[in-house]
Amino acid sequence: MVLTKIHVLPICIFILIPSSFIITYCIAVYLKHVSFEFPYISDTGTYVPESCIFSQAVNLIAFLMAAFIYVRYKHVEQHYRDHLSSDYSVVLKLNQTALIVGWMGCFGASIIANFQETSVIIVHMSGALLAFGCSAIYSWLQTVISHYVCPFLNSTFVARLRVFLSLILTASFVTTLVAGVIARKNFHGKDATKWHPEDGGFRAHIISTAAEWIVVISFDCFILTFAKEMQKISISSPQVLFCSNDVILESTEFYNSQEHVNITPNPNSLRISSLPSSPYGDYKKDNILTTQAVVH
Numbered sequence: 001m002v003l004t005k006i007h008v009l010p011i012c013i014f015i016l017i018p019s020s021f022i023i024t025y026c027i028a029v030y031l032k033h034v035s036f037e038f039p040y041i042s043d044t045g046t047y048v049p050e051s052c053i054f055s056q057a058v059n060l061i062a063f064l065m066a067a068f069i070y071v072r073y074k075h076v077e078q079h080y081r082d083h084l085s086s087d088y089s090v091v092l093k094l095n096q097t098a099l100i101v102g103w104m105g106c107f108g109a110s111i112i113a114n115f116q117e118t119s120v121i122i123v124h125m126s127g128a129l130l131a132f133g134c135s136a137i138y139s140w141l142q143t144v145i146s147h148y149v150c151p152f153l154n155s156t157f158v159a160r161l162r163v164f165l166s167l168i169l170t171a172s173f174v175t176t177l178v179a180g181v182i183a184r185k186n187f188h189g190k191d192a193t194k195w196h197p198e199d200g201g202f203r204a205h206i207i208s209t210a211a212e213w214i215v216v217i218s219f220d221c222f223i224l225t226f227a228k229e230m231q232k233i234s235i236s237s238p239q240v241l242f243c244s245n246d247v248i249l250e251s252t253e254f255y256n257s258q259e260h261v262n263i264t265p266n267p268n269s270l271r272i273s274s275l276p277s278s279p280y281g282d283y284k285k286d287n288i289l290t291t292q293a294v295v296h
Helices: 008-030 050-082 088-114 121-149 156-186 202-224
Strands: 240-248 261-265 288-295
Touching (some): 008 050, 008 202, 050 088, 050 121, 088 121, 121 202, 156 202
Antiparallel strands (some): 261 288
16 A cells, blocks of 8 residues: 555644644633633643543644654655765764654653643653653754755755744744743742733743744744655555475465565575475475565
């Protein structure tokens, strides 16, 4: 089976991220679980029932992001297999690093989804730092890779656009951290999910929460920039390799369909061995070999 519409993956992520957070935000504001003015994204998924939607949506986003990151990794790797150049080793290392960092960010997102801040604040904040921090690093790694593979996989405009989005993402991430720490130090209210001006640190809180939404939006747009180049690729189903030693094959009894299974001898394991006598007669030497079957 061949998958051709790979570009749908980044488009789905681009649509799912804002729609999920907007839905949980609307529910949380309607039920008066959070304040109307720019709450943290995690605040909109703290209480039931919006927490259930938030957890399910973020887990789905993390899964789709993990799939996207792997497809991007294989895309760049295959390109350099087909077009070897002097910078192959550099891009290969960057590509492998991006895969690891991207998957770490997906793991952080799953932590955010499953550990609410009001229940396990330390675990939740650790997941948030991991998710947003890895998102910023991943964006820069892919931006550098985009300049190496330009103009084969992407245009110069797209490469520069990714620089712009990575700058916004990084600046917003730093702003979220700094303003969040300042706001937390000056907060003297009772409920941080309902932050009012009289609770202290309100201006820094608004700056921090607004910057967090910008982080998500910029990263969301960054993922969308890969849709066009993924229109040019397809993915086939993986091949399954069966290896079995000392298999006795009778050409008259074995069915081999070239459309589904290819049976080839393994030259490294082809050998003749002493076998016990068989009630059905002697073994033929040309029937004793190691085979590899590749199922398509």
